[in-house]
Amino acid sequence: MAPLVASLNTNGLWYLARGSGLVLLGLLSLNLVLGIAIQGGWHPPGWPRFVVQGLHRNLALLAVILLVIHVVTIELDPFVPVGWWAVLVPFVSPYRPLWLGLGTLSLDLLLAVVATSLLRGRLRPSWWRLTHWLGYLSWPLAVVHSLGTGTDTRWTLVFVYEMACVGLVVAAVLFRLGRAVSTAPGWRAGLILATAAAPVAVLAWAASGPLQSGWAIRAGTPVTAVASTGATGSGTGGSSAAPGSPFVARFTGTMVESGGGTLATLTISGSVPLGSLQVVLTGQPSSGGELSNASGTASYRPAGTAITYQGPxxxxQRSLVGMSLQAPGGPVVPAQLVLNPSSTATRVVGELSFGTSGSAASPSSGDDG
Known part of the structure; x- marks a missing residue:
């Protein structure tokens, strides 16, 4: 078994990282719409142009603040092994390198826009305009990054929100193109068709990728960071959920090894907001600190009940433990515990999925981490 980080209070970081990313996408979308409106000379009736421009700048500043929060919380959260280099250098993170790298490129473009805006008085106007136009590329990169990397995309409300951001920007671009009478008719028609096709392409890609089971592995998530129902990231249910209800939640606990010689026992005990779990593994100790030819049992007890789900x-597979649990007289419930790769030998943190489709399957059936 891979060692695990001792981190009993990281749920706040995880929620803040995810929430700030989603809000940031909305702010970037609104700011892009305002930028398109300003370029087209449009503003709400009764709103002076300088008010719209000021709102555009303030939204950009707020987006930068949220961007800092998003990056810092992700780096501080031990569950996702992103790496500090990946903040500025794209495609170097071990965690979903392509999709995270697109987010890094989006960040780099935004930083370039901020830097050139601060130095606008010292730059040629053509250089500033070029950088500003390139900055618009940060938005589609951020959208694909959010869909490909985000662990909440399979939540209906989150996906609808992300697609609403896409629809808002597409509508603004179509409105702008409709008024671009100076553009050659052929070019304008082609741009309108391409813009209108963009959300269809995003929907088709999402349906065949991020919304499908197994996306986490295909996206490049390390097996030790995969949770088989990843769309729900951590803790999809509150403490009011009925006993036995499906959930995915952050797991924290301890790991104790006993025995020795040719047979050792590894006991993982811990809890999630909805209950407690104990896994007992028995096997032959290896030089790498793992167990070979291991087998074991697991038991899960929902909080506030006397019901115990038990099974083999x-x-x-390394830090992935698949279980088949059953309460007395009840149906078999698949479950999966995925342990974080970077912790101590005694304190563990990971993610437990319970009662979800494919939970006890192999990593290739996993979704998001």
């Missing part, structure tokens, strides 16, 4: 370990 059906899949064990």
């Amino acid at each position: 370990i059906v899949n064990l």
Whole structure:
């Protein structure tokens, strides 16, 4: 088993990282719409042009603040191994390198826009305009990054929100193109068709990629950071959920090894907001600190109940523990515990999925981390 980080209070970081990313996407979308409106000479009736421009700048400033929060919280959260280099250098992170790299490119473009705006008085106007236009590329990169990297995309409300951001910007671009009478008719028609096709292409890609089971592995998530229902990231249910209800939640606990010689026992005990879990593995100790030829059992007890789900370990691959659990007289419930790769040998943190489709399957069936 891979060692795990001792981190019992990281849920706040995880929620803040995800929430700030989603709000940031909305702010970038609104700011892009305002930029398109300003370029087209449009502003709400009764609003002076300088008011719209001021709102545009203030939204950009707020977006930068949220961007800092988003990046810092992701880096501080031990569950996702992003790496500080990946903040500015794209495609170097071990966690979903392509999709995270697109977010890094978006960040780099935004930083270039901020830097050139601060130095606008010292730059040639043509250089500033070029950088500003390139800055608009940060938005589609951010959208694809959000869909490909985000762990909440499979939540209906989150996906509708992301597509609403896409629709808002597409509508603004179509409105702008409709008024671009100086553009050659052929070019304008082509741009309108391409813009209108963009959300259809995004929907088709999302339906065949981020919304599908197994996306986490295909996206490049390390197996030790995969949770089999990743769309729900951590803790989809509150403490009011009915016992046995499906959920995915952050797991924290301890790991104790006993025995020795040719047979050792590894006991993982911990909790999620909805209950407690104990996994007991028995096998031959290896030089790498892992167990070979291991087997075991697991038990999960929902909080506030006397019900205990018990069953065998059906899949064990490094930091992935697949379980098949059953309460007395109840149906078999698949479950999966995925342990974080960067912790101590005694304190563990990870993610437990319970009662979700494919939970006890192999990593290739996983979704988001």
